[in-house]
Amino acid sequence: MxxxxxxxxxxxxxxxxxxxxxxxxxxxxxxxxxxxxxxxxxxxxxxxxxxxxxxxxxxxxxxxxxxxxxxxxxxxxxxxxxxxxxxxxxxxxxxxxxxxxxxxxxxxxxxxxxxxxxxxxxxxxxxxxxxxxxxxxxxxxxxxxxxxxxxxxxxxxxxxxxxxxxxxxxxxxxxxxxxxxxxxxxxxxxxxxxxxxxxxxxxxxxxxxxxxxxxxxLPELESEDDSSEKLPLRGALQFPNLVLGVIALFLYVGVEVIAGDTIGAYGRSIGFSNFSILTSITMTCMVIGYILGILLIPRVISQQNMLLVSAALGVFISLCIVFGSNESTSISSLFAFLGAPAIPNTILCIALLGLANAIVWPAIWPLALSGLGKYTATGSALLIMAIAGGAVVPVIMGALSTVIDRQTAYIVMTPCYLFILFYAAKGYKLRSWK
The missing domain is CATH 1.20.1250.20 (MFS general substrate transporter like domains)
Structure with a gap:
């Protein structure tokens, strides 16, 4: 982040x-x-x-x-x-x-x-x-x-x-x-x-x-006085695209952290031997997503539509994790000709979330800050604080795993992606609470 x-x-x-x-x-x-x-x-x-x-x-x-x-x-x-x-x-x-x-x-x-x-x-x-x-x-x-x-x-x-x-x-x-x-x-x-x-x-x-x-x-940079620091917080909260963007970013950071940081622990729990390097696969998928974003936005697809596709992909993959098989390696077998190791479908789906996640952070920021004017700095501070999602959402998933099994606990990601999907489809367009 x-x-x-x-x-x-x-x-x-x-x-x-x-x-x-x-x-x-x-x-x-x-x-x-x-x-x-x-x-x-x-x-x-x-x-x-x-x-x-x-x-x-x-x-x-x-x-x-x-x-x-x-x-x-x-x-x-x-x-x-x-x-x-x-x-x-x-x-x-x-x-x-x-x-x-x-x-x-x-x-x-x-x-x-x-x-x-x-x-x-x-x-x-x-x-x-x-x-x-x-x-x-x-x-x-x-x-x-x-x-x-x-x-x-x-x-x-x-x-x-x-x-x-x-x-x-x-x-x-x-x-x-x-x-x-x-x-x-x-x-x-x-x-x-x-x-x-x-x-x-x-x-x-x-x-x-x-x-x-x-x-x-390294040259020093001079800070300029930011008069927006004196603006009341409630002024920024009048913008639905910002408030909903903060919520979307909070949920996004949570699912990004889950995809990158729980994959190893999940792999160990189902007996996958090389569990400690699984984060590398998620990050590889994210790098591929970054590159695709650089190549496609805005030449082929707008950042709003890319966010929409990413969120829909996140919903689909998160459901595949919950209902997928820990025994089947059918997805990785498609790449066996490249020398890819056999990886259970559920693990590979967690890694593939990196592809869905890559463009979400850079896409939400401009949409959330659009039209804020003098409240832009305040909006930026609120968006930064949304990184707390990386602290809260994994804990919710961890608590859920004590009630249901570890695999089913990944269902916590589905409503997160659904909210991001709503934001990409409609939330970012809202300019008034009325």
């Missing part, structure tokens, strides 16, 4: 080439994706090591994503006080410190400490993203900003492909296979110990990037 860019003046005409700043920013977007989508691999391992229920494991996601909502506004205040570059360095240092918390958490098997680490990681990332997004817009011609944003999005999701593979290689070092069955106490202890190394590496890399940012020649 990435926060909306803040409107700031462009650097002066005599600024240095934007290549190095953009390269640094690209690296940070890769780090964001690596950290965010690592949750999909972390969840199933913590379920094993800490003997968590699906409901308890859902708080791994809750603690990470709720930090985005809690720290969105404080992050803007910090940046106004210390500047964009220092804000990025502070946020990265916070993320590096958070990575170190996972080490005693793994050694002590203390779930509460894992949650503290997740919350700090989310808070640090929120600060960095609030600072870094303006650079994507301003470090180049404004008419090509959308292209740069799309490239950063692809980098973010590409990191989600790499993270599970790297994480799994480190976690399974010295082990004979994935713990799909009840592990022995010795295996649990080894898995807990193996959790340490990935987070040591992460702390070192993120800490080094924080140091580079702090002492780099």
């Amino acid at each position: 990435s926060n909306d860019a803040i409107a700031v003046p462009a650097p002066g005409a005599n600024s240095k080439s934007s290549f190095l700043p953009l390269a640094m920013i690209a690296g940070m977007f890769f780090i964001f994706g690596f950290v965010t989508w690592l949750n999909g691999s972390l969840m199933p391992y913590l379920e094993v090591v800490l003997a968590l229920t699906p409901f308890q494991a859902s708080f791994i996601l809750f603690s990470f994503y709720i930090a985005v909502t809690v720290f969105s506004l404080p992050s803007s205040w910090i940046i106004r006080k210390v500047g964009y570059k220092n804000g990025m360095a502070i946020g990265l240092a916070t993320m590096a410190s958070a990575a170190l918390i996972y080490i005693p958490a793994a050694k002590t098997h203390w779930f509460g400490m894992f949650l503290v680490g997740q919350f700090m990681m989310g808070a640090g990332q929120t600060l960095v993203q609030t600072a870094v997004n303006p650079y994507v817009v301003k470090m180049g011609p404004e008419e090509s900003a959308a292209r740069r944003i799309s490239i950063m999005g692809i980098l973010n999701k590409s990191a989600g492909i790499v993270a599970p593979i790297v994480f799994t290689a480190l976690i399974l070092g010295g082990m004979t296979g994935h713990p799909t069955t009840t592990p022995t106490p010795e295996e649990i202890e080894q898995m807990a110990s193996n959790l340490v190394l990935p987070y040591i590496y992460m702390a070192l890399v993120i800490g080094a990037v924080a140091f580079l940012v702090k002492f780099s020649s």
